[in-house]
């Protein structure tokens with residue numbers, strides 16, 4: 001969300017692009033029926049699709065197909081493949097034109113991708129739409145795991161003395177390793193028996209060795225060793241950029257878009273909050289904020305705030321009441337928001353909507369609490385700014401009415417301390433109230449951060465205590 | 480590998496043992512309960528070497544049993560990957576052979592037996608070199624290297640290899656008899 005996240009997104013995008021070229025360059029996703037002609041050779045499509053996905057967040061698959069000028073079936077096959085590869089999360093849902101609208105609003109908020117062909121959406125009635133999105137956190141793990149497996153396989157093969165023999169049941173193709181040996185022996189003969197079907201297990205021939213003919217022959221073995229060594233070396237050379245990129249990405253916050261629904265909610269709400277941050281803060285707090293904003297609802301609130309300053313204490317109370325719903329969703333937040341429907345602008349709906357968006361924030365929260373905290377802070381800062389701007393404006397109006405107040409107004413503009421009139425006291429208490437409201441709203445955040453921290457610390461302890469076991473786990477993994 | 484460590488255990492003692500020799504009873508029971516057991520975490524508890532301290536007993540409601548927290552020193556045996564062990568062969572079959580090093584069971588699969596040793600079936604199944612000079616059969620003593628361990632909560636199982644320098648048979652009862 002903030003600019004620092006943008007910083008961490010780029011390396012991850014690069015990681016995806018590198019991985020795409022390293023592993024998915026020659027993937028074909030042909031249907032079995034299709035003839036193997038040059039025309040249907042779609043190698044490289046996988047890379048194109050992955051690249052396109054790095055430029056988007058959640059995207060409707062039809063739109064993506066249109067953008068890439070691909071047949072949607074072909075794209076779907078590719079995406080299904082990537083879903084199996086755990087690079088992509090997909091979501092399917094039946095939706096009406098309204099649902100599509102939420103998505104469109106969200107996509108407009110992120111400002112990436114051009115959702116094409118939206119015109120027809122109004123006519124669609126409950127169609128199943130598929131959406132997809134890169135799962136960067138998982139991609140990071142998948143790529144690392146893949147590299148690990150590749151290396152381990154070659155290394156194991158290279159020093160074939162240290163491989164754990166695997167056994168396979170010819171009947172039910174259940175697999176065992178030598179570590180299961182104790183359970184597999186039978187008192188009647190000298191073979192291992194399958195636990196489920198009692199079939200006689202066969203040792204699985206060395207995976208790579210099987211490709212070559214040499215068995216036992218010394219020169220063949222030597223040749224194989226050399227070949228393996230070459231492969232290992234080539235692998236390390238050719239995958240170096242990818243491995244380097246993994247290292248670069250290691251300590252960065254993983255870009256997290258959440259589930260489709262969470263993402264939509266967050267972008268619908270987040271646009272308002274984040275749009276502001278992008279802007280010049282002085283602009284949002286001064287001219288733009290209280291001048292003529294196009295939103296009718298927001299205009300009203302502003303007027304009320306200004307009035308409350310001029311009209312003394314009784315009005316204050318009223319404005320407090322009037323603002324009650326905006327405790328949930330502060331007015332400045334809506335100002336830049338998207339088209340809220342009439343019901344949403346109404347107080348009741350607004351509550352519900354806010355609840356929704358706070359859920360969205362919460363859900364992404366576990367992943368990057370720090371970001372969220374920053375946001376909370378930003379929002380609060382923003383609020384303070386807006387508030388002081390209101391103060392300022394009101395004071396200017398007061399000046400016009402009453403010249404004798406000029407001194408105080410100066411004092412307040414210079415350091416922003418509330419002025420010692422009873423009205424000010426009223427305003428101040430209102431500020432406190434509002435803040436309380438805010439705090440309640442964001443209350444979840446700090447505890448969440450704390451618990452996360454506590455958990456971590458606790459976890460470390462556990463690890464330290466269980467270091468013995470840990471070590472052994474690694475043994476087992478590599479053995 | 481063997482380790483000297485201190486462990487703790489809550490011992491439940493029947494009220495009939497409460498008396499002058501309560502402590503002795505406690506220690507005897509501890510030895511009976513603990514020695515020879517295996518925990519995935521610490522390995523096999525080979526022997527108790529001393530009692531560090533016996534905590535305050537807690538009477539259990541209803542039963543009259545008393546629970547004492549006992550801290551004791553012991554020797555544990557925990558096999559590790561890469562460790563070299565000497566073991567006695569317990570069973571030979573076509574798939575390889577099983578051996579025991581104290582309480583630990585180790586399986587050596589046939590592809591981790593030197594290529595020049597062939598399986599011979601019969602009354603005494605064995606692996607023998609083509610010239611017959613080296614034979615692995617039941618009761619043979621072998622030196623092997625552990626290449627993998629499976630550690631469960633109450634069990635440790637290892638796989639080993641004898642396909643390396645200085646590994647293999649260290650005494651051959653078949654050759655002397």
Ligand SMILES: [Zn+2]
Nearest residue numbers: 169172194197
């Ligand atoms: Zn089977």
